[in-house]
Amino acid sequence: MLNVLAQADGEMLEGLKAIGAGLGYGLAAIGPGIGIGTVVGNAISAMARQPESAGMARTTMFLGIAFTEALALIGFVVFILLMP
Amino acid sequence: MSAVTENPDVVLPAEGPEREIARDLARRAAWVSPAFIILGAALEGVDGAVSAGLALLLVAGNFLLGAAIIGRAVSVSLNALYGAVLLGYIVRLGLLAVIALAFKSTGWFSAVPFAITLLVTHLGLLAAETKRVSITLAHPGLAPSARKVGDEPSTDPTSPQE
Numbered sequence: 001m002l003n004v005l006a007q008a009d010g011e012m013l014e015g016l017k018a019i020g021a022g023l024g025y026g027l028a029a030i031g032p033g034i035g036i037g038t039v040v041g042n043a044i045s046a047m048a049r050q051p052e053s054a055g056m057a058r059t060t061m062f063l064g065i066a067f068t069e070a071l072a073l074i075g076f077v078v079f080i081l082l083m084p
Numbered sequence: 085m086s087a088v089t090e091n092p093d094v095v096l097p098a099e100g101p102e103r104e105i106a107r108d109l110a111r112r113a114a115w116v117s118p119a120f121i122i123l124g125a126a127l128e129g130v131d132g133a134v135s136a137g138l139a140l141l142l143v144a145g146n147f148l149l150g151a152a153i154i155g156r157a158v159s160v161s162l163n164a165l166y167g168a169v170l171l172g173y174i175v176r177l178g179l180l181a182v183i184a185l186a187f188k189s190t191g192w193f194s195a196v197p198f199a200i201t202l203l204v205t206h207l208g209l210l211a212a213e214t215k216r217v218s219i220t221l222a223h224p225g226l227a228p229s230a231r232k233v234g235d236e237p238s239t240d241p242t243s244p245q246e
Contacts (some may be wrong), residue, residue: 033174036170037170047172059102060115062101065173068217069206073180076177076181077199080199083188
């Protein structure tokens with residue numbers, strides 16, 4: 001009986017780890033999603049106002065997206081490390 | 085092909101700077117890959133080296149895919165750009181998770197070298213590229229692709245496009 005309970009505890013722990021990892025990844029992706037929306041929205045506004053500087057706006061936008069995405073990658077790394 | 089926005093005066097060039105930046109980032113990733121593969125091998129042996137290599141491939145592929153999505157969307161319209169970037173973000177995160185989970189189920193995946201390589205490479209490459217772009221913006225004459233007067237027009241990604 002104790003063995004069965006101990007095994008159930010272990011399985012529950014693994015399950016809780018998986019749930020926590022998935023939740024963490026999902027939550028970590030929310031902030032960068034908002035940030036990327038802000039970056040792209042402002043870049044589009046800049047391109048619409050000054051098409052002659054679109055190249056500069058797109059360069060800055062791409063780098064901004066990539067930097068913001070690094071936050072989501074941190075969540076991804078935690079997800080990979082926590083996943084059983 | 086160029087994108088025509090709602091304002092007929094606004095026409096954006098389709099071949100943009102993001103592809104050039106992504107190619108540059110991928111090239112730099114190839115340069116630094118031996119160091120990370122050796123580090124992975126030192127940490128976890130052959131499994132660590134392969135995992136570090138996988139992380140490098142994912143980082144470079146992520147940059148290239150993001151640039152391809154933006155370049156493709158810009159050739160449609162600015163609204164398409166907004167949607168494609170946000171949808172592409174979700175798709176790329178999903179792809180990363182699927183690929184990493186698929187490889188994690190194999191016996192040779194090593195999480196720690198993979199995680200270190202993924203984060204350090206992503207941030208390090210971006211920091212180096214930002215430095216290059218900042219220098220280029222501040223001093224366009226120092227750009228490697230800058231040409232003398234009378235030569236072919238500069239193909240530098242940071243130069244304003246007509």
